[in-house]
Amino acid sequence: MISNILSERAEAAAARYERLxxxxxxxxxxxxxxxxxxxxxxxxxxxxxxxxxxxxxxEEEKDWIAKDLYEIASEAQGRVQRKLTQKDTEELTDAALEHLKLTQSFLTDELVAQLQRDIATLRRELQKATLDVRMMARANGISESEAAWRYRMDHDDLVLFHFLDRRSRKMPSRSFIRTIWRMSLLSAYNETVLFTLVDHGIDRAGVVRFEDGVEKQVDVISLSGDAPGYAAVRDTYFHPNANAYLDLEAVDV
Known part of the structure; x- marks a missing residue:
């Protein structure tokens, strides 16, 4: 099931980031x-x-981003084409590839931003520790090495790397990386489905959700500009852990 594949790729990305x-x-x-x-x-x-x-x-992660996005997009195109014609082409269309590059750039930018935030956290924690030790040394009339020993005895040396959202809520960096990866992969899948349907002259898509081991169509969207479109339902159905995705409208199968 595609939702499991998305989750597995996102979890692998989170594990790589956790090692860093x-x-x-x-x-x-x-x-x-x-x-x-x-x-x-x-x-x-x-x-x-x-x-x-x-x-x-x-540099290593850029290769993973390109590979995962391309494979997910290819799976989306192949799935639709097999349902329509019983076969699929090997290459994504130029339009789909161009849009995939935008998603690749978005994911790379988000990764770079989080790397910068976590390095800033590392710097800040070192500065805080240095300040505390120097103040302790001066206040107690002891050497900085003695103050440093006391500091290490009294403080956990674990650095909490996190992402801070607009509401000032902290999300562990690992969780943020998993979230942004899965969202990007799901977007790549859905948007490739849209391109493939349009290329076959189809102007509607089904929102499918995997429930109790069965695919169920829960909504239909328009690709021709009539409401509701993909943008209108994106936040409703396609959240970071969603098991919903776009497919052929049920009546077209």
């Missing part, structure tokens, strides 16, 4: 235990290493 965050956690813990308080430049060195890791991660 784990490496950031190592950098943070190493900085605290290795004397980040000795000089301000140590923070810059740690952040520079995080940025290097992010660049490597992003």
């Amino acid at each position: 965050l784990a490496s950031y956690q190592v950098l943070y813990s190493r900085a605290l235990s290795g004397g980040v308080f000795e000089y301000v430049g140590r923070i810059a060195e740690t952040v520079a290493e995080a940025e290097r890791k992010a660049r490597i991660f992003l």
Whole structure:
């Protein structure tokens, strides 16, 4: 089922991102235990290493983005074509590919933005720890190394990487990456279905939901501009964890 495939790809992306965050956690813990308080430049060195890791991660992730989006879009086109003609073409149309590139750019931009947010979080946590240690040293008349030891004893060294939404609600970075990946994959699937239907002269699509092991059509949308269209139902049916997707209208099957 396509919904399971979308979830599996999104979960894999989230796991890859989680491994990157784990490496950031190592950098943070190493900085605290290795004397980040000795000089301000140590923070810059740690952040520079995080940025290097992010660049490597992003280059590898771009390949995953292109691969997953293309395969999901190809599955969408093939599914519709097989229902219509009992066969499918190997290549996506130029129009579908062009639109797929927009989705690819969107997902890449969101990934870059979250990488920047998480690196900023790492920097901020290091700065906070440095300030606390230096104030503790001065207030208690002890060395910064002694203050650093006390700080580590009293504080959990876990950095909480997150995405902050418009309502100031925090979502763990891993969850955000999974959400944005699945939304992008679902969009790629649905929008390729739309292109394929239009290419076959069909101006309506069915909103299908998988319930109790059976596909059920729950709504119909217009592709010709008559209400309701895809935009009108997108937020209703196609949320990040939706098991709904577009298909042929039931009467056309």
